[in-house]
Amino acid sequence: MKKEVAIVGAYESPRRLASGVHPYEIHAECIKAALDDAGLTFSDVDGFATAAGDWSEGGAASDILDLTDYLGLRPRYFNSTDVGGGSYVSHTGHAATSIAAGHADVVVISYAGCPKWWPLPVTFWDGLTYPAGPGQFEIPFSPTIISTAGLFMNRHMHQFGTTSEQLAKIAVTCRANAANNPHARYRTPMTVEDVVNSPMIASPIHKLDCCVVTESGGAIVLTNATRARDCAKKPVWIRGYGEALSSLSLSEMAKRFVTPIRDSGAAAYAMAGIGPKDIDTAQLYDAFTPTVFFALEDLGFCEKGEGGAFIDSGAIEASGTLPINTDGGGLSSNHPGRRGIFVLIEAVRQLRGEGPGVQVKNCRTALAHGMGGYFAASMTTIMGID
């Protein structure tokens, strides 16, 4: 896309713990602040998107109706697609094409979750699917979200010799970035040894390979080129978007060892007319270190099997060729049940020069990657500035 639709407002709640706060209240807070950031008002909003299943991971929405009513919105465009934590990246791509087609002028995308105090349906949170239909052949064996990341990573280690230390460097990099971010959940620097010596949760995933658990939220605002020019901040243009689904069943993991990230990334690059070498910073969904690891390879920043060497080269560090998760990511800064909205917000902040953690110099092109459903869903958005 060429300067047709822009993100004009972005806001991440500084909350990291919010005991007793209804997630909807955080939605409202973030929407107001994102609109203020854009120089727009509530009455400008005619489109709304949120993921309708976020209740399974600490949110309060089981459909978009309830939240729309609570907020008092009357959208003529809505989208409640839910493919897990990265859904908000999908909402962004779909909002962009819908705005370009004239279905809405100002679309708000918001997320909030309070998984530490909000009632969490634990069985379904871990299971993702019910023990009926395809899930009946997997759920009885008690897979967990973290063991799924473990299955993919163990196979990669077996096939390519990737090590726990290489994986740990992702978490160490995020923590180093978080050290600069006053809102980050954890800011004390840590080492590779800290990560690999932390308790094993599901091999080869250690505790410090896992995201923080916070209570927070965020929102972004998109509009068309005409209105974007009149907004408070410089437009962050949506340049490319791609998405892909593959099977959810673990028994088919061999078929998706090259994950759907490959396809969603390729589509986003093609729409933007650029390639991985043109990306100044990548905000990569980091529920666990392997979700970053597979994204580095399958988004084409390095070849399949070379992720470990790529990390060893220092490329993903703040001083490297591809700084990632510059706010500290979900691994150190902010990850309620879901991370998707935050990869978008941080990409916008980097392009504006407003990074709260590490700011990439001369950042002109940013990539935000969302994933969901056990490596089954991938969404890639590429953004740029004038």
Added chain:
Amino acid sequence: MSGKDARRIAPMMDNFNEPFWSAAREGRLVVQRSKSTGAYQWPPRPRLLPDWDDDMEWTEVPGNGTVYSFSVVYRSSHTYPPTPYVIAVIELDCGVFFTSNIVDVDPEKVRIGMKVKVALEPQDEKISLPVFSPRN
């Protein structure tokens, strides 16, 4: 979590998958197979991939395979199995992959490439689940 009431989440049988669970209860492992090409399919689907052909049947397969990947689970919100347990993807000799647990072995001894065999583990009067253990 574990305790005397700890148990696996039970699969919900439906008409379509009933042949699998009935066979499992009899100690047999069955998967879908194309009548025309002989290709096996798992997990079961309403039709055969990639062409959505419906010329298929349930057929018994020997439950021998190798571990494609695994993870030893030390922390789990499931009540069963007790931790640590092994979640694994097993490649059967006929070419399909099963998700299951590797049992009757020290979890830390499990390796990718380990040869395993199936056992149908009774859960109740209707359901037996395919679990795998090392074989020589």
